[in-house]
Amino acid sequence: MKKSRSIRLALMGTASVALAACGDSNEPPPGAQFYSTQQECEVLYDAAACRAAFADAEQKQVAEGPRFSRKEQCEAEYGAGNCETHQAAGGGSYFMPFLMGYMVSNMFNGGRYAQPVYRGPDNSAVVASGGRKYNVGNFDTAAGRTAFRPTAAAAPTPRGGFGTTARGFGGAGT
Amino acid sequence: MERLSATPRPDWRAHVERDLGFTFHTIGGEPYWDETAYYRLSSDEVDALEDATSELEQMCLALVDRVVGEGEKAFERLRIPRNAWGAVARSWRASEKNLYGRFDLAYDGQGAPKLLEYNADTPTALFEASVVQWDWLQATHPDSDQFNSVHERLIDAWNRFGLRGRRVHFAAVKDHAEDNGTVEYLRDTATQAGVKTERIAIEDIGWDGGAFRDLQDRPIDVLFKLYPWEWLVGEEFGPALLSGGVQVIEPPWKMVLSNKAVLALLWEMAPGHPNLLPTFLEADRVEGKVVRKPIFSREGANIRVLADGRVEDDTPGAYGAEGFVYQAHVDLRPFGGRYPVIGSWVIASEPGGIGIREDATPITRDTSRFVPHLFD
Numbered sequence: 360m361k362k363s364r365s366i367r368l369a370l371m372g373t374a375s376v377a378l379a380a381c382g383d384s385n386e387p388p389p390g391a392q393f394y395s396t397q398q399e400c401e402v403l404y405d406a407a408a409c410r411a412a413f414a415d416a417e418q419k420q421v422a423e424g425p426r427f428s429r430k431e432q433c434e435a436e437y438g439a440g441n442c443e444t445h446q447a448a449g450g451g452s453y454f455m456p457f458l459m460g461y462m463v464s465n466m467f468n469g470g471r472y473a474q475p476v477y478r479g480p481d482n483s484a485v486v487a488s489g490g491r492k493y494n495v496g497n498f499d500t501a502a503g504r505t506a507f508r509p510t511a512a513a514a515p516t517p518r519g520g521f522g523t524t525a526r527g528f529g530g531a532g533t
Numbered sequence: 534m535e536r537l538s539a540t541p542r543p544d545w546r547a548h549v550e551r552d553l554g555f556t557f558h559t560i561g562g563e564p565y566w567d568e569t570a571y572y573r574l575s576s577d578e579v580d581a582l583e584d585a586t587s588e589l590e591q592m593c594l595a596l597v598d599r600v601v602g603e604g605e606k607a608f609e610r611l612r613i614p615r616n617a618w619g620a621v622a623r624s625w626r627a628s629e630k631n632l633y634g635r636f637d638l639a640y641d642g643q644g645a646p647k648l649l650e651y652n653a654d655t656p657t658a659l660f661e662a663s664v665v666q667w668d669w670l671q672a673t674h675p676d677s678d679q680f681n682s683v684h685e686r687l688i689d690a691w692n693r694f695g696l697r698g699r700r701v702h703f704a705a706v707k708d709h710a711e712d713n714g715t716v717e718y719l720r721d722t723a724t725q726a727g728v729k730t731e732r733i734a735i736e737d738i739g740w741d742g743g744a745f746r747d748l749q750d751r752p753i754d755v756l757f758k759l760y761p762w763e764w765l766v767g768e769e770f771g772p773a774l775l776s777g778g779v780q781v782i783e784p785p786w787k788m789v790l791s792n793k794a795v796l797a798l799l800w801e802m803a804p805g806h807p808n809l810l811p812t813f814l815e816a817d818r819v820e821g822k823v824v825r826k827p828i829f830s831r832e833g834a835n836i837r838v839l840a841d842g843r844v845e846d847d848t849p850g851a852y853g854a855e856g857f858v859y860q861a862h863v864d865l866r867p868f869g870g871r872y873p874v875i876g877s878w879v880i881a882s883e884p885g886g887i888g889i890r891e892d893a894t895p896i897t898r899d900t901s902r903f904v905p906h907l908f909d
Contacts (some may be wrong), residue, residue, distance in 0.1 A: 369722060520773075
């Protein structure tokens, strides 16, 4: 037999695949990046891809975000002081954990998959998906930021010394 | 070898996007991945392709050895930029490992496969061959075989690089879906071999005078680049890259193979070899119909077909400044009105499988379509 016996992808599939791979570890899934705003995403990537990713995340927050009828239930899972009230469309209210930002995966590969990230107990960063919770990192409270957000260089390193030839030719692959 | 019509899986677009992360199945509004047809080969035909691929790779490695031994004169014939000669020789003598390459073969099931060209430095169409056509096979013909073990060979090759636990930066040009998809797939396989992977755009690589830096200013120690060596060495940071502080994949010695002048040197080394077409650096050496190809060109650009000095076909492009090679014309047999070229993969210099691209004309361009295959 000359065909592959099985093929598993670690990074290429959907965010859910990446999440399953990350399990209960305190690390973000490989390739995932965290942004607190869409503008942060656009600094590094194509604006349209960021827009699509954030639209996806917002839709997920509405469709499958964790909702609790009582504040105590929410705080039991997400920690004291980490929940806020929301007005339901049909009247009444419910509680959700604080939305801290978005985790985006596969940004280099079309980047349409993103997940809302909530604050959990002990400043953990939590993604809720498919009825499960995944711990994807920690928020650095001193800085008011997550530990895994890419940061810009303090003294800018000279860049742009590669890539000039490609401008006349489109892609570089053959 | 035959081309058979097929009914596409009804949900294939959503499926390949969602489950495989295959986002460039349609390019510029035109289909690229095409499962309205597939090629069926015999097991003997697959063996012929595998043997030819193995043989060609061994010849290429022998040629690199010969060129490095010969030095200046050979480098000049191959149009390797002078500032890169030292790095080419040094990386070859240090046996720096290589990851992959794709031979483009003319083959219709009759006679020997003929080498049209070797994409030794920046080949794409890898993910399609390795994962997408395998996924198609498992869904549509699970009992059939396919010449394709690219995936496990890549993971195995990464293991042999000895980079477990080390950080490798993967670079491609910005905003090019196909190139970035290829790099993302290679990064996926490296991750599975325990490599710590990072992504960076070629344009974002920094050089602080002592080290290459990523966007977080971490040093780049090992760089996979889907960007041709001959471009890198001509750009501003090129000299720094050639100084040897960074391990680059593919290694610098691939410059010997990643130009079309190598086709003439291969023919010179092994004249009459059944898997080679007569190819020369001079226009008047080939009898009959001849294809003129720029020494550096990509995606079928600037290819001219000449019959008795008369231009029969010509593709546009911006290449050709470094000169041309002249290759004997081979008549590709159309299958269902399409002209297939076999992309035959070598992973760590061993045959790993094929991907078939076909075009509406005998010159395969970036408008070609990828069509899956099987054999039994």
